Amino acid sequence: MTMNAELTQQMALLAEGIAKLTQHTPFVKTAIPGLTVFRISETSEPLSGLYEPSVCLIAQGEKQVQLNEETFMYDTEHYLFSGLHLPVFARVVNATEDKPYLGLKLTFDYQEITQLMLENQIPAPQTKQSNRGMQTGKLTSQMISAFQRMIDLNSEEEAHIPTLAPMIRREIFYRLLVAEQGETLRNLASLGTPSNQMTKAITWLKANLFDNIRVETLADLANMSVSTFHHHFRNITAMTPLQYMKALRLQEARRMMLTEHLDSATAAFNVGYESPSQFGREYKRMFGNSPIKDVEQLRERFAVS
Incomplete structure (x- = not known):
């Protein structure tokens, strides 16, 4: 059996496993901590979202992810790695009712x-540069095999999960660390690297998102000058700190209006905006519609009451 044929067969089995888990609902947080599986039966318009530190894999279909002005495509031959919380627009490119998009995410x-x-004595990278915090990489037979075992574990007795799931997780992340794109993950996880300092600053930023945050404060947290901080922040996130904060605040305001039924002025105030008109302008620039029209369309699309 050729490698391509082997991968195709492995992916078909993985797709079967995900389809079984999602036969009653399109979005399932499994019994395994951090593992979520998805089924989507139609192509979609770009939808905003916040990618967590995670690895994403597609067993059937194709997806496009937009990080600011940069586009990432991944499919059954490639995984997507997100090393940070990154605000994106994503859309399913290839899916039908008969052949749905089937994917998973492991945080x-x-x-x-x-x-x-x-x-495992995996050395830290020697480079002092920071790489983009989102990458795609080539899937290997060994990676797919590990994900298959994790999916299969959901069909076993739940008592096995606390013992077996951590071992499979370790294998998956070990393989990511030593893979072609592993330097990005090693950079982010290695204490003292610029990338690792960025993770600390971004974690603090998210925890204090609705406060009046100064870039100088973030730079101090990363132990960098403001100019150096800007350089590494943009390398990793593809945007400036202010663009990043704005994207997260607008996404959170959108969530509040959609799921908590807040009006736009209250949502704007809750996420740190003092001017409702400024909020409305920036919201329309990001999402293409006024807050009221956008939320109405989302409720119609997802039947959210």
């Missing part, structure tokens, strides 16, 4: 990645 935290590097 992680840097403590487990750093521990894995130490235990």
